[in-house]
Amino acid sequence: MKAPLRQSLIDGEQAGLRYALCLPNSPMSGVRGERLGRRAGSSVDFQDYREYQPGDDLRHIDWNAYARSNQLIVKLHREEVQPHLDLILDTSASMNLPDTDKPAALHQLAALLATAATNARCSQALWMTGEGFQRVRNDTQPPGAWGELPMGGARSFEEAHGLLPPRLRRQGMRVIISDLLWPGDPLPTLRKLSEGAASLHVIQLLARTDATAPEPGNVQLQDHETGETLSIYIDASIRQTYRDTLRSLQQSWHNACKQTGAQLTTLIAEDLGQSLSALEEIQLLEPA
Template sequence: MSEFVSPSEAALREGARWTLSLHHAPRGGVTGDLLGRGSGSSMEFHDRRPYSPGDDVRHIDWRALARSDEVLVRVHREEVAPRLDLFVDTSSSMATTESKAQRAVDLVAVLARAARAGGYAVRLVGLGDRVERISVEELLGEGLRFASKRPLHDLVAEAGGDARPSSVRVVVSDFLVPADPGRLVQPFARDAGRVVLLQVLSKDDAEPEAHGALRLVDSEHGGIREVVVDRSTLRRYAERLARLQSGLAEAVRRHGGLFLPARSDLELSGALESLARGGLLDC
């Protein structure tokens, strides 16, 4: 798909209705969830944490150092504002149908707006030909373009390295790649507050129908393969998809995260209700 896909009017409306329901692990200690909400540039003292190279020495707590010989820095409210790192797969496999591309864009738009309403600092990252930051304003105005030929697993290490410490991380993809689920999850889970894998599938992805002899074209590499799609083929496909989803769910669960499917052939409102039941959104 060469053109940009913009968020639908329904997505823009729904984005004002929802908030994220995920708990966030603050950078500064054990003082509670979402304490940075709405804090702006407040410099109110909030907590202490161990000194790390690069920290402003003006924030060192000298009294604590004198008492314990441990170098601590004073953490202010703005430093524990919740963070959402929202990663979206912009490969051409996400646009095998118009409804699939539209659903991916709509979900990303709803999540970005819901997070902002909840006081999150939102960073949107496209996983396409390269790892590329995209502004939320660009997303809401122009949309996303799904044209990359690079598979997701080529980019996860770099993408995970771009994530902010203790951020909530949501990865939007179909995850239909020949890669070990654990290897896909690990870069995103490292030093994360929470990780969510949001799998967007079209009806053909989730429930393909038998069509006899077909010529299949790889959406990313352009390779052609002729196959006979019969009941046996569909059964094997369903088993592989189930194993993939089970593997992703188990891999992210080991890091305290969530795996949530989202079908593009359902109404957007119904898909969002499903995500709310799964623990991602709240009214």
């Protein structure tokens, strides 16, 4: 792992100490923990009554109710679970754009969210693109222990999801970090990712060169993901067309997020430090 990227992980971890993940109001699922779950459990919070069935813990029988009704009634309590965060990272080549802060911002943001999740007593899992989605090694450990995040995968986010989707935990929080620059309708992918999720947040991470069109002149554009090139003379009208196309792409993602109940925000990699408030606005982070 390159030193700057390691430094980004450390920076992200330090920044994340100030935040906690903002958990959704809806009941969540997970391993035994400290948060109320959606199912019956062993907490002190009453949930419901039901008839006794063989195998039920005799300590949960409500004897007062038995005295009144001569029936064995079991008192159910809410379970206590530990919330879970699935952090889905787009580590394709487009996120490793040279001469930009995009890969560093990805590392920093992932570390920040993981640390914020720890602060919120959430378990976490990091998924990254490659030949399908793969789990990052040591992702349950603090970011400094993650080791190398292999950037530059040949598959796009959509292709990787098609090959091998991530095994996401049900009723967990899910956060996608990607530049969202792939062709096709985003709605099918978003539907799959939002299925069974307590919440879904989409963070579009762009380099400044992605957000703004290049200066006028002759330019040979090279797709960093596919290697394809395009020689073009950029003038004012083409710059305007570029801006319109980007706006249209973002609008299509916005519409898809609206339909799936996801939250979308766009961050500029070079301005990440000043953009964290946007994550609070979409109720992903809150001060710790």
